[in-house]
Amino acid sequence: MREDADFTDYVEARWPTLVRTLVLLGRTPAGACRVAERSLASCQLRWRTIRTADDIDVRVYGEAYAELLAARRRPAADIDGADEADASGPPEAAAAAPADAVLVLESLLAALDRLAEPDRVAVVLQHGAGLGAVQVAELLEVDPFEVEQRVDSAVTALDVEGVRGAPRTVLSWRPGPQEAVDEVFAVAGSAIEVPVPPLAAIEARAGAHRRRRRRRAAAAVAAVLLVAGLGTYVGARPVPGTTPTPPRVLDLDNPAPAAWWANGVLHLAGVSVLLPRVEELVDLGGGAVIGEEDGAVVLVSATGELTTIGRKIPGAPLAATAEHGLVAWVDPGDQRPRLVLYDIDQKRVRAEKDLQYRGPRWGELDEGSYPIAIDGETVYYADQFGDWRWRPPYQSADPVDHRGLVDVSSAVVLRQLDQRTLDVVQPFFSVDHQLEGAAGAQLSPGGEYVLTRVPGGPAFGPVRIYDARSGERLWTGLRPGDQVLDASLGPEDVVTYVTAHRADQPEAGEFVRMSFTGPYELRVCRIGERTCFRVTRFPHTGALPVLAR
Template identity: 40%
Template sequence: MRPREVLAADLFRRASESIEVSSVPLEEIVGAARAERVRRRRRALVGVAVAALVVGVATWLSTRSSSEPDSLGPLEVRRAPNPVDVAWYAGGRLHLDDVTVALPALTDLVELNGGAVYGDHEGTVAFVAADGERRLLGHKDPDTLLVGSTAQAWVAWIEPGEDRRLVAYDVSTGEVVDTRDLPAGDAQLIALDQHRIFYRDSAGAYAWTPGVDSAERLVRGGLVDVESATRVYQEGRRIDMVQAFFSVDFERPGIGALLSPGGTHVLTRRPDGAATRVDAPYRPLLYDARSGDALDTGVGRGERAVDATFGDNLETVYLVAQVADLAGGSDLDGNIDPLLVLRSCSIGGQCHDVAPVQTGTDRPLLAH
């Protein structure tokens, strides 16, 4: 090595020895790495938890859509005032106070909480609120009646299948009040009054209070309606109106019965040849259950009622057809279905035809 190169190397060596170099902070680096690993682990756990939550919510939504009570689809709702103070159905539309709602053919209709509970030919039991929103309540045997009580906002029905159950449902709370197993057979509901459900089968008639295990066997058979403790019994081609509180009863001609709110008046069918058919037009009869007096119905001799009910203000409401229109044939427009008239009558007073009703293929109904 040349002297000049030796001198340069010696100078670099001395310079490097004069520079202080700190030792590598191993503990700090390891600590930082550990902290970063913890952070990554936490982020991974959060991601897993979020993914699990998303999957759980998706699963809940998928099961809820098929099993929860509000799984029915939306309805076509139109704004339209109701010309009478009861809910009614005709021509594929349910008429409430302020709206009409498109629905399939119905078998039962009960007015509750400003809306209505209906049963259809598929056995669906649903509540349609005053604004047209619909909620599924359950399913019933289409051949059995749906009964309700406006006083307590309850409805009751009989579930289909081999294991038949009587279901009591509170529309206000959206909950089942109670259920009762029924023996296989021909059980039919009669009425719902003062928190008691009345029903009958081939063995007799019963009154069941939800929350109580056993049902009371009624001594007298033939019960056809109950309201505010007033009872109506069928006796051949006559009805017996009984007000037990006043210890009075009146037997009068009639087939079937519908009591007014408060149990003061009774609508029935004149006992002629067609009265035994539920879907046949008929001549109505109206009685005062307190005196037994027959009252003017507001339906003339040349007319027939397709359905009849009581309004909120003790009015009678009818769907009325002309006898001539029921004979068959088509009108000038080619329609073969009779044109009905929606009629409202004050009890013992005047009547008003409030709207024409085109029947179509579906049987028109008034809320009972």
């Protein structure tokens, strides 16, 4: 899977330097490996967020430094065996390291031990880990000028020439001061024995932590949903152009992989926000954009702050891309509708396009104009004359060859041929499959999977998942008796469900919201691993839960 492979590649590339950096900060190689393993396991839990950060190394080394400080505070027997902090003697040298390099390592460590802790950390991160002054400043949360002062103080106190003088055969040339420091750290690092990265151990540790965190978060979420569901919260809706009344925000991790709303609570990655009603919801990798009952389009930041950014036709869909931080909707306007593309990072409208008057799509579906998807920075939308491809900032749009467009993701096109048949096209692989499926189908963020409902059934009919490239029908993770109220694909091969038990459904043919008495379940499954876990169960209070797209 893309995220797993990306994390593995990063670990394999950074593991040696990370371990050697921790050794130069005072750990033995064995202890450094344990600290690195713990910190990387913690990073894996949040890799989806970390991999999109401005500087991945700052996030990872920051996690390692925090774990290093925590390891120093732990009892000796609390680090997977005896702590090495009191071990005597220098770190174990690499088996193939030259004797002179070992002498450089021993001399450098002795010199580092004499430094003040802030100076040692700064010089090791800059010359051992290879981070720049700005990166070190961000990691330590200090001014870059202060980092430069600490490094200069450390270099002066280290007596680099004395360290270099120990093995003259290793350092055979006389570089400038900064090059001399870099060379000493490089030679010393080469003398530290580093085993291969323990990928399986990192995964196992991350999995154990993930299960513990899910149990704690699920218990907290269930309690919040119960309280919120039994009470009534009337929030002040933000007015465009004004500072909104702050909503009630709870510092509560989301145990699910994407944003979701239920019983008056919107669950984001790091916080939960009490909101009375959400009609549409798109996840933006930390924050979200919601559509409210009256058509307000509201940006919810990662910290829970609300900002109204526009208006749309009530009930009309939103389209978004977390990768590019864009969201689109159709503003009905006073005279004619407008397609709006909003940039979340810049907090401004990037582009607008006038559309045709509201009318039935292709003369058949009375849905008006609405956005279908954003793929890259291309917006796909529908109006009364068909389906279109718009590439801002140009005003003109191109007609889409595929009639009945449903979704587009990573250049994979999904369209509805008729009430019972879907067509998925992958141009790069010359793939074109026709699948049995009903309206409401969706592609996974990478275009690998198709989720749809069995055609001809009720609104909450059985779910089917297909491999977009092969057309093969896949395992869904659902059990007999599951009634799927909502489903969402991503990230990767993850599918999230809100389910009820069919036995609790009223005898009427249509799903009756207020008559339904059984609890809801939020469930997350991984298609490739054929595994599922229940995030939480919560009571039904009248409004159907909403999963982010």
